[in-house]
Amino acid sequence: MTRRNNKDEGKLKSEFTEKIMLWTRSLVKMLSSAAILVGILNVGGMLAETIAIRPQPNYNKVLSGRSGGNVATNDCGFIANSPNHVITLAADIDSMEIKVEVEGGEPTLLIDGPDGRFCTRAINGEADITGYWPAGDYKINIGNSDISSQYSYTLSIRQ
Secondary structure, eight states, rough: OOOOOOHHHHHHHHHHHHHHHHHHHHHHHHHHHHHHHHHHHHTSSSOOOOOEEOTTEEEEEEEEEEOOSEOOOSOOOOEEOOOOOEEESSSSSEEEEEEEEEEOOEEEEEEETTTEEEEEEEEETTTEEEEEEOSEEEEEEEEEEEETTTEEEEEEEEE
């Protein structure tokens, strides 16, 4: 059996501490790179919060944000790189309305969900989609007809 002296133990502790510090620096670099990558992938919009909705009489939710973006669609104007909002329906909803209102612009309302992709353009600053909504995830984009415009909007979800 060999005995270690205090000098050897001190050296081992120092080497161990140095390895931990190197590992920590590497981890911090990886996390920083991941955060930068998320920012790059999300240019033009913040990551949308997912809103869970279940069938509920008199449900009313009001959200807000800025319309538009730099991604051209074929049928729904210009939208952000990521959805403005995401909703998850836990069950089918027989009747629900999603409506966007903008002052000073003509927004588009693009909804991509389990039963397809739907776009409606505003009339007098309002656009809405009403009807039956099957359970699932829905990405909601509030766009504009031209790339240079952005407007504050109010989005209402009602059952």
